[in-house]
Amino acid sequence: MDEFLTEMSEILEDDVTMSDALGQFESWDSLASLSVMAMADSRFGVRLVPQELNPAMTLDQLYALILAKKAS
DSSP states (O other), X not given: OHHHHHHHHHHHTSOOOTTOBXXXXXXXXXXXXXXXXXHHHHHHOOOOOHHHHTTOOBHHHHXXXXXXXXXX
């Protein structure tokens, strides 16, 4: 989880916690979404598509999505 938080902090250009809402960050946009997809692939071996990111409202939900995809 620490690696995820570090990566998300870089992507969102801010300090983050797992309970943070993605929409609260000014930098959460389509480019950030692409960066998350690239990070999930390179760091966790998980391929995500944009539609899978839409339901994730918090960093915790996003991390749970990555873990669920990794487990499948």
